[in-house]
Amino acid sequence: MYFNKEIECMKRSELKALQSERLCALVKYVYERVPFYKNKMDALKLKPSDIKSIDDIVKLPFTEKTDLRDNYPFGLFAVDKKDVVRVHASSGTTGKMTVVGYTRDDLEVWAEVMARSLTCAGVTPDSTVHVAYGYGLFTGGFGAHCGAEKIGARVIPVSSGNTARQVTILKDFEATTLCCTPSYAAYIGESIRQHGYDIKDFKLKSGVFGAEPWTEELRSKIEQSLNLKAFDIYGLSEIIGPGVSIECNANKGLHVWEDHFYPEILGNDFEPLSDGETGELVFTTLTKQALPLLRYRTKDLCTLDRSVCVCGRTHARMGKITGRKDDMLIVRGINVFPSQIETVLMQMGYLSPTYQIIVGRENNTDTMEVKVELAQNMLSDVVANVESIIDDIGKRLYSVLGLNVKVRLVEANSIPRSEGKAVRVIDNRKNK
Ligand code: DLL
Numbered sequence: 024m025y026f027n028k029e030i031e032c033m034k035r036s037e038l039k040a041l042q043s044e045r046l047c048a049l050v051k052y053v054y055e056r057v058p059f060y061k062n063k064m065d066a067l068k069l070k071p072s073d074i075k076s077i078d079d080i081v082k083l084p085f086t087e088k089t090d091l092r093d094n095y096p097f098g099l100f101a102v103d104k105k106d107v108v109r110v111h112a113s114s115g116t117t118g119k120m121t122v123v124g125y126t127r128d129d130l131e132v133w134a135e136v137m138a139r140s141l142t143c144a145g146v147t148p149d150s151t152v153h154v155a156y157g158y159g160l161f162t163g164g165f166g167a168h169c170g171a172e173k174i175g176a177r178v179i180p181v182s183s184g185n186t187a188r189q190v191t192i193l194k195d196f197e198a199t200t201l202c203c204t205p206s207y208a209a210y211i212g213e214s215i216r217q218h219g220y221d222i223k224d225f226k227l228k229s230g231v232f233g234a235e236p237w238t239e240e241l242r243s244k245i246e247q248s249l250n251l252k253a254f255d256i257y258g259l260s261e262i263i264g265p266g267v268s269i270e271c272n273a274n275k276g277l278h279v280w281e282d283h284f285y286p287e288i289l290g291n292d293f294e295p296l297s298d299g300e301t302g303e304l305v306f307t308t309l310t311k312q313a314l315p316l317l318r319y320r321t322k323d324l325c326t327l328d329r330s331v332c333v334c335g336r337t338h339a340r341m342g343k344i345t346g347r348k349d350d351m352l353i354v355r356g357i358n359v360f361p362s363q364i365e366t367v368l369m370q371m372g373y374l375s376p377t378y379q380i381i382v383g384r385e386n387n388t389d390t391m392e393v394k395v396e397l398a399q400n401m402l403s404d405v406v407a408n409v410e411s412i413i414d415d416i417g418k419r420l421y422s423v424l425g426l427n428v429k430v431r432l433v434e435a436n437s438i439p440r441s442e443g444k445a446v447r448v449i450d451n452r453k454n455k
Contacts, residue, residue, distance in 0.1 A: 026142040026174065027135070030282055031336045035329070038337060041282055043076040045309040050074045050083070053315050056101040059094060060084070060317060080285065080307060081295065085318045088121060091261065096122040102313050112160040113260045120160075123260045124313040130169065132310055136280045137170020137266035143278065143334075144254040144269065145229045146200050148175035153198035155189055155207060156234065157443050158182040162264030163234055167202040170266060176200075183207060183442040186214045197226045205237035205245060205253075206445035209376035212248030213440075216399060227251040233258065233265060235444045236344050238362055240369030244376050255343060261319055262306050268341055273333045276326075276340030283310050286339060287318070288327045301326050303348060304341065322348040352382055352450065354389045357426050361447055364393060367419050373401040373412070377438045383451040392429040393420065394438055 025031050033041075051071040053060040063084040064070070073082065091099060100107065107124040114120050125133065146152060152171040156163025164182055171178045179196050181189060183203065189211055193201065201208065208230055215222055227249055233256035242253050257277050258265040267284050268277035279286045288302040289295060296302040304321045308314075326342040346360045353359070361380060368378050375396040383390045395416065413430045420428045 024142055024145070024147065025336075026139040031139060031278075031338065033282075033337060035331075035337050038281060039077060042285055042309060043078075045282075046077050046080060046285070046307065047071075047074055049307070049309055049315055050317070053101060053317060057099055057315070059090065059099055077285065080287070080318065083307075083317045085293075085305070085320055086316045087320050088261070088322075091121045091123075092119045095119045097124065099316075100124055100313055101315055102126055107313050109165075110160075111162045111165070111260055111264065113162075114160075121260060123162075126312040129263070129311055129313050132283055133166060133263050133266060134169040134173040136263065136283060137166055138173040139280060140256055140266045140269035141167070141170050141174060141176070141200070141231060143271045144200060144231045144256075145252070145272075146171060146174055146176050150174075150176040150199045151179065151197055151226075152176045152200045152202060153179045153181060153189075153193055153196070155181050155183050155201065155203035155211070156265075157184075161443070162258070162260050163202075163204075163443075166258070166264040166266055167231065171200075171202075186211060186440075186442070187218065190214050190218055190220065193227070194220060194225055199226050200229045200231060201227055201249065201251070202231045204234045204441065204443055204445065205232040205241055206235060206377070206441040207443065208232050208245045208249060208253070209241065210440040210442070212245060213375065213399065215248070222248065222250045225250070229254060231256050231269070233269075236346065236350075236362055238365045238369060239343070240366050241376060244369055257341070257344065259321060259323075261314070261316060262308055262321075263311070267306070271332060271334040271336060275332060276328055276342050278332065278336050278338045278340055279327075281338045283308065285309055286327060286341065288325070298328050298330075299326050301342075301345065304344075324348060350448070352380075352391075352448065354382060354391045354426060357424065359391070359424055359426065363423050364420065365447075367423055368393070368395060368416070371416060371419070373398055374416075375399070375435070375438075377440060377445075378447065379438055380448045381451065382448070389452065390429065391426065392431055394431045394433050396433055396435050396438055399435060 054071045109125040112120040112122045154167045158164030230253045254270045256269040258267040268279040285307040287305040304323045329339045375398045379394040381392045416430045
């Protein structure tokens with residue numbers, strides 16, 4: 024099932040022609056309307072007429088999150104304030120908010136790419152879509168909402184929080200698709216059991232989970248506990264929100280809606296990498312009006328694959344995000360990605376899907392502790408073996424990370440659950 028077959032399956036040569044045409048218009052547009060880009064291009068002695076096709080994209084300057092923050096709140100907007108009909112923002116962990124804006128046409132594009140995305144996840148006009156992403160400045164709730172509405176599905180705009188009520192609504196309103204972060208999906212799965220429900224009495228068929236990194240192992244756990252097929256959806260506020268890319272049924276990567284968002288994968292020296300090589304994902308918005316961005320550095324790490332998918336879609340697929348340039352921890356000189364730890368923990372059948380990584384420093388040496396809980400149904404079976412469980416987890420982490428990690432098995436439900444983006448890592452070294 025496609026939402027817009029003509030575009031989703033268009034020949035790559037035609038797609039490239041469309042991208043070229045749109046890039047040329049975009050560069051002229053930002054040069055004339057956004058002083059930030061005019062200054063950057065002038066510094067590079069680059070005129071809009073130097074950009075003749077999508078291959079010339081490599082000549083263009085980059086944009087970073089700090090550029091949006093330095094121009095807080097509306098300094099990079101390319102349209103008059105009266106033409107901005109929606110504003111969203113993301114707060115991040117430090118510093119000023121990143122503020123983004125949309126014209127009416129931008130909202131139409133967003134609904135279209137979200138409608139394509141939800142269709143990939145099996146949503147049809149007969150579906151009931153329960154949106155448990157937060158509604159508000161965060162783009163998750165409104166993004167999913169408008170896409171589902173465009174398809175003509177029934178939307179249940181629950182927003183995040185009040186998990187007991189989520190469970191009741193999911194069951195009673197007979198939701199067929201759940202949209203939320205993967206960590207919240209895992210929590211909802213636990214709550215369904217805790218409230219004594221049987222997942223077989225729910226009508227869920229698919230889940231559209233994203234906004235944070237998650238592993239294949241967590242996917243299996245969620246699919247089991249919610250009895251649905253889970254689809255990874257990716258996006259970021261700066262580019263539009265959710266709906267930049269999503270998996271199709273083939274599970275072979277996330278289709279990037281390339282007629283609107285042009286992806287590049289770059290190496291450490293900003294050199295373009297070939298398909299299959301892992302690097303930083305960079306996006307150019309080809310059609311955005313209010314906040315067009317040239318070569319926006321996401322800091323997210325993944326691969327690209329431009330071969331045609333078995334589903335028939337021709338739009339490039341990005342691999343699952345394996346980490347961010349800035350989420351790598353260096354512990355006693357060893358590079359550690361949180362996703363490596365999640366993979367190990369989720370492979371152990373007896374742990375709950377919630378965990379925390381706590382990094383600190385004692386006597387000038389880095390320390391790392393991993394806090395885990397036993398899964399609810401495991402409590403009585405293994406309680407006698409606590410020591411050997413801790414030992415087992417520690418050994419497995421050592422074999423993957425090459426680092427001795429302190430493992431702490433804590434009481435069930437004692438690690439805070441997430442209703443949005445989970446905070447998995449607490450690095451106390453930053454406060455010292
Ligand atoms: O998280 C938009 C979104 C909402 C995407 C709902 C998917 C679903 P921001 O708050 O601006 O926007 O955060 C963007 O979140 O650069 C990634 O680091 C991370 N991220 C988003 N989706 C995924 C994903 C929304 N599927 C930042 N896998 C991005 C891994 C993701 N990381």
